[in-house]
Each structure stands twice: as C-alpha cells, then as structure tokens.
Amino acid sequence: MKFCSQCAAPVSLITPEGDTKARFVCSTCYTIHYQNPKVVTGCLVTHQGKVLLCKRAIEPRYGLWTVPAGFMENRETLEEAACRETLEEAEARVEQVELYAVFSLSQISQVYVLFKSELSAPFNYGAGIESLEVALFAEHEIPWGELAFPIVRKVLEYYFHDRKQGVYPVHYADIYRDE
Amino acid sequence: MKFCSQCAAPVSLITPEGDTKARFVCSTCYTIHYQNPKVVTGCLVTHQGKVLLCKRAIEPRYGLWTVPAGFMENRETLEEAACRETLEEAEARVEQVELYAVFSLSQISQVYVLFKSELSAPFNYGAGIESLEVALFAEHEIPWGELAFPIVRKVLEYYFHDRKQGVYPVHYADIYRDE
Numbered sequence: 001m002k003f004c005s006q007c008a009a010p011v012s013l014i015t016p017e018g019d020t021k022a023r024f025v026c027s028t029c030y031t032i033h034y035q036n037p038k039v040v041t042g043c044l045v046t047h048q049g050k051v052l053l054c055k056r057a058i059e060p061r062y063g064l065w066t067v068p069a070g071f072m073e074n075r076e077t078l079e080e081a082a083c084r085e086t087l088e089e090a091e092a093r094v095e096q097v098e099l100y101a102v103f104s105l106s107q108i109s110q111v112y113v114l115f116k117s118e119l120s121a122p123f124n125y126g127a128g129i130e131s132l133e134v135a136l137f138a139e140h141e142i143p144w145g146e147l148a149f150p151i152v153r154k155v156l157e158y159y160f161h162d163r164k165q166g167v168y169p170v171h172y173a174d175i176y177r178d179e
Numbered sequence: 180m181k182f183c184s185q186c187a188a189p190v191s192l193i194t195p196e197g198d199t200k201a202r203f204v205c206s207t208c209y210t211i212h213y214q215n216p217k218v219v220t221g222c223l224v225t226h227q228g229k230v231l232l233c234k235r236a237i238e239p240r241y242g243l244w245t246v247p248a249g250f251m252e253n254r255e256t257l258e259e260a261a262c263r264e265t266l267e268e269a270e271a272r273v274e275q276v277e278l279y280a281v282f283s284l285s286q287i288s289q290v291y292v293l294f295k296s297e298l299s300a301p302f303n304y305g306a307g308i309e310s311l312e313v314a315l316f317a318e319h320e321i322p323w324g325e326l327a328f329p330i331v332r333k334v335l336e337y338y339f340h341d342r343k344q345g346v347y348p349v350h351y352a353d354i355y356r357d358e
Contacts, residue, residue, distance in 0.1 A: 001184045005212070008182035018308075021252060033184070036217050037251050039290055072216050073200060077283035077353045078290060099351035102278055102292065104256035111218055111257060111292070113281065129197075170349035172278035174256045 006031045037109040041078050042069020043086040044101075044155055045094055047119040049163065050136040051156060053143075054089050057132045061148035067114065067155065068092070068128075082115045090134045091126035092119055101155050101171045108177075112151050116159070116168055150175050185210045216288040220257050221248020222265040223280075223334055224273055226298040228342065229315035230335065232322075233268050236311045240327035246293065246334065247271070247310075261294045269313045270305035271298055280334050280350045287356075291330050295338070295347055329354050 001024045004011050009028035016023055016032055024033040044067055045052035053065040068089040072081040079097055086092050094117035103112040119125065127134050137143070139160045147153050154173060162168045180203045183190050188207035195202055195211055203212040223246055224231035232244040247268040251260040258276055265271050273296035282291040298304065306313050316322070318339045326332050333352060341347045 003182060003184050003187035005180045005182055005184045005190075008187040011184075034250070035253055037253055038215050039218060071213070072290070074214055074216055074288040075285055077285045078281070078351075079283065079353070080285070099281055099349065102257070102281065104258065106254055106256045106259070109253040111251070111290075113290070170278065170351075172257075172349075174258070 001033060001035075004029060004031055005033065037111055039072040039078070039081075039111050039113060040069050041072050041082040041085065041113045041115075042067050043082050043094055043097065043115050043117045044159055045086060045090065045092055045117050045119050045125075046159070047123060047136055050138050051142070051159065052090055052092060052119065052125060052134060052136055053152075054127070054131040055133040055135075056130065056148055057127070058130050063132065064146050064148035065143050066148040066152050068131075069112070069114065072113075078113050079115060082113070083117075086117070087128075089128040089130050091124065091128050092134075093124075094118060095120045098168070099170050100168065101151075101158060101173075103151050103154070103172075104174045105151070105177075106174065112175075114151075114155055150177055180212060180214075183208060183210055184212065216290055218251040218257070218260075218290050218292060219248050220251050220261040220264065220292045220294075221246050222261050222273055222276065222294050222296045223338055224265060224269065224271055224296050224298050224304075225338070226302060226315055229317050230321070230338065231269055231271060231298065231304060231313060231315055232331075233306070233310040234312040234314075235309065235327055236306070237309050242311065243325050243327035244322050245327040245331050248291070248293065251292075257292050258294060261292070262296075265296070266307075268307045268309050270303065270307050271313075272303075273297060274299045277347070278349050279347065280330075280337060280352075282330050282333070282351075283353045284330070284356075285353065291354075293330075293334055329356055
C-alpha cells in the first residue's frame, strides 16, 4: 500500500496513538488503513466414503490436488461461500453441510473454514474453470504426494480417522509451513 | 474506496473479465482491489460456572455487555488473537482454550470465532482500556437485556445449555440482525 484509498495522498507505516501495531496511515486525511487476515472456505465433499478432490488449473500449486475452496466474499455466510466454491471448482452440489475444520495459517494471514458435506443426487461433478480434473478418491487412492496444501492433507487425515470412529468432531489446528 | 492504493489513480466499480462480482479496479494500473469479510475472535472465559463479561467503554454499544473479542490481526493465529483480546479488554489470562463457536454475520461481512476457556489462577481480571467494568456472572445474574450483540446472547445460551449436559460441541450458526 502506497497511497490513501480515500484521498490519494501518500501513506506512511506508523503506529497510531493508542495502538500497538504499525498501520498504513494517510499523511493528509489521517485515515488508518487496517489490514486483516482473509478467510478461505470450502467443502470436504464425500460420497460413499470417497472424497472429491480438484486438480488445480491455476497457480499456486498448478496440477496438484485440493479440496474445493476459495476466498469468502462480503455479504455471504461461511456455508454459502463454501458451497459456492464447491459449485464453481467441482461443479458439485452438496447437502448435510456441517462445520468440520478450522485452521489458522498465521504465516500467510489466512483462516480456513472447511465444511464436511455429502455429494447431492444425482452425484454429478466436473472440472470448473479453476480445475483441470475432479475425481472421487477412496482412502487408498488419495494422491498423498501430490496434494496442493498442508491443510488438504490435514483435513483428509481427520476425515479417514473420524470415519473409522464413526464420529466427526469439529477440528481446530494451527498450520505452519516450512519457510 | 476512491483511489488506487498502488498508484493513486481513481478506481471504478466494475466486474473484471472472468469474475462474477463488481470490484474496485484501478483506471490506470488495473489493480483489482478485493474486499473481504473480517474475522472477529475472542474468548468465552469461564470460572466455576460463571462467565466473564465486559461492559463496553467504546462505540458501538457503549455501556452494554460483551465477551472479550476483537478484530484478528495479520500474522497471528485465531487462538493467539482471542487470548490477546481477552488480555486487552478483560485483563484476564486463560487456559484450556478450545474452539467453541463460529458465527457468520453476512449482513456486516464478519466472521466470529469464539473459544471456550478457563480463567487462569490466580483468577485476576479487570477493565482494560476498552471496558468500563469486567465481572463474572452466574447464569441467573446475566444482564440479558443489556447484551451488546446477538452473538453474545447466542454463545451464552450455548454455554449454559451445554454445561447442563456436560458436553461442549463446537457450534456454527448464521446470525441475522433486524435491519
């Protein structure tokens, strides 16, 4: 950030009075421009014990597998955003949508909120514009070496573990990536 | 938003090619300025079945009671942010911090993430700069008519219900306010 989005004057990185962190503050109108973490939300889509994964057609992690997920938009709920992303990236409609995993990715200032869901009849899915390929995987078919993000591995581990127990508690974890 | 934070040229609200929503786009450098929901996080602090509430010393809802919570900052985890807010607003240190409630407030583009926690020994607390007063309330002492936000009522209802059952599942709800 270089200029004030309200008045176009240059901003400086300073700690406002009464604050503890440096912020971009306008040199002219004194607007404080806060920057906050972004929310990514999506669905772990299941069908007969298999999980729907999307092969990414976009960077980062082009060609690797992920769950359908993306940035939450203003004026939508987490669940609406998760289902929208699932429809966009995997062309899948889902039901029995339940909160399943919340992840903090502090290094990249993101929060992930994932919902467990069942693929709706007639069990259609397909590659949306951001996916090269979309497929259902049983546990032994998961491409563990070709997953796009640490959170994908984590939520799959939770799911196949919980499925054996028959209970699906909501999980919370902090995820760190080697830098 | 009126001006581009990268180059100071005016922005227009247009739908970029391949997108489905209107965004602020720079007329000169074509930077797309996405705007996304903000995350508010905090703690439901409990001690011997009582709950810690803060009387707000700031707008909005000056003088009404809330749980310690505030905007998550970049580079922190949800739990770190929740504990920081609890220390700032209620001067309370907590332990046994566990994810407890996730709320979507789509009307105001916010996500709330609240953790259940126990007040740490020696059980100190006090009014931080944003609070007029901080106190522990048993269920029959809760000022139900003077709560600051619908999410405060909701999380208190969850807690006193769950306490009777002796189990504390993670809750998810969409919260709508009369407009």
